[in-house]
Amino acid sequence: MTESGQNTRKRPTGRRTGDSGTRDAILDAARDLFADLGFDGASIRAIAAAAGVDPALIRHFFGDKETLFASTVADRTAIPQRLVDALTGDPAQLGRRVTDTYLKLWEDPETQPVLQALVRSATTSDRAAAMLREVLGARLLSQEILPGFDEDRIRRLAICASHLLGIAVARYIIKLPAISALPRDALMDEVAPTIQRYLTGQHQ
Amino acid sequence: MTESGQNTRKRPTGRRTGDSGTRDAILDAARDLFADLGFDGASIRAIAAAAGVDPALIRHFFGDKETLFASTVADRTAIPQRLVDALTGDPAQLGRRVTDTYLKLWEDPETQPVLQALVRSATTSDRAAAMLREVLGARLLSQEILPGFDEDRIRRLAICASHLLGIAVARYIIKLPAISALPRDALMDEVAPTIQRYLTGQHQ
Incomplete structure (x- = not known):
């Protein structure tokens, strides 16, 4: 599960390993998609796709979309x-x-x-x-x-x-x-x- | 057209005549539906049905939903x-x-x-x-x-x-x-x- 945290946005170098790499990839993707599409427009599925992870992983790390958004604002802005x-x-x-x-x-x-x-x-x-x-x-x-x-x-x-x-x-x-x-x-x-x-x- | 302004909400007595009666019926219905359902939830069609008028009449009197809402706040609150x-x-x-x-x-x-x-x-x-x-x-x-x-x-x-x-x-x-x-x-x-x-x- 931790190996799926491949980050394809903004950090082009290599595969990440471990929970923190996956978490970082999700937050980076979430920051970009929330900024582009707004809270309602950015779906968990689209964020997962942009981060290159399974949507279930987002739920695993952040629970719901609201908490992901709050975490994104707190950690990525x-x-x-x-x-x-x-x-x-x-x-x-x-x-x-x-x-x-x-x-x-x-x-x-x-x-x-x-x-x-x-x-x-x-x-x-x-x-x-x-x-x-x-x-x-x-x-x-x-x-x-x-x-x-x-x-x-x-x-x-x-x-x-x-x-x-x-x-x-x-x-x-x-x-x-x-x-x-x-x-x-x-x-x-x-x-x-x-x-x-x-x-x-x-x-x- | 002006005869269709029958008001079935809050004023149970009789049929209205004239433009102002129709306009009043629309505004009364809009006030109730906007309050109950919010701006997005209250459709022009539902307001027209509640006012007992054709939806085209609402467009005739108020143009779009935004103007109807503003007119409702201004005239009915x-x-x-x-x-x-x-x-x-x-x-x-x-x-x-x-x-x-x-x-x-x-x-x-x-x-x-x-x-x-x-x-x-x-x-x-x-x-x-x-x-x-x-x-x-x-x-x-x-x-x-x-x-x-x-x-x-x-x-x-x-x-x-x-x-x-x-x-x-x-x-x-x-x-x-x-x-x-x-x-x-x-x-x-x-x-x-x-x-x-x-x-x-x-x-x-």
Whole structure:
């Protein structure tokens, strides 16, 4: 079973061996197909074919499609790490840094389709929403990634995430003119002070 | 053609006459079916059957399903008017009033399914997003409903709408624990001061 993890995408050299090679091949294929086809469009079967493995192997490693998607976002995109990185550094620039990082993730042609698929799947599928809550939420908010965050700080972070999510949906998905026509700098000037206030607990 | 506008839902008395009767029957049926089945689930044919009209009549009056949906939200729900009403009154309470009204629309069993269908359709369908931008956006932001709003005020309103949309998606659709577990009063205390600052232009 472990020998079937032959990776035919992006790493043309040789056959992989072992579980981690198979797992890597599946995640690489999943990243490409989710980005191209979206969450609903990319079937487990197509991902298995692209990875050169049996579909049963995907179920063996990841369970369902939602968990595969969450694992792909966590392991094959820089999204969680870039957001966590933005939270460290000069506290006076926290709001600008987080807002800038978040907008860049939506502007980046590598990450935008993943984020769009993430929002679309989470707003239309209860299972995908559960995946986002449980798998990604647990990873991002785990003590390992955000050490020492208490409940109050996690709540403020979640409100910031909600605010920025709403901005992204308006600007990049619904394309509400008053938001999408706003130059990036003007948008930063509008939103970053609010994110700063929320994150530092000085929002009232 | 105008005689076919027989309404068999919610108004059991008699046959309607004239275009407005047919239009009303279609909108009543659309409101019920969109709320029950969502934007994708409610077909033009099913709405026509529920309204007792030929599907061609729906195309005649409303064009496509997106426009029918937008017209239904605008004409058969109190959503636009309640939001506009929240913008008038004591300026010192603006943020609390708008936030409270918005949360109530998402808590109200009459309006929640309509808002969920609105968000789901606008995040998954480019045509539905265009509908939301053009039909609802034009209605809400028209000079008739929001008289005398200049570009700056419309931009601030759009940012508030984006912020509140993100909160609603996190609380009522994705059900992110840090947001959905927050008592309503605590959520108001977190968000209303920000909405107040945005709407009054004192956000920086």
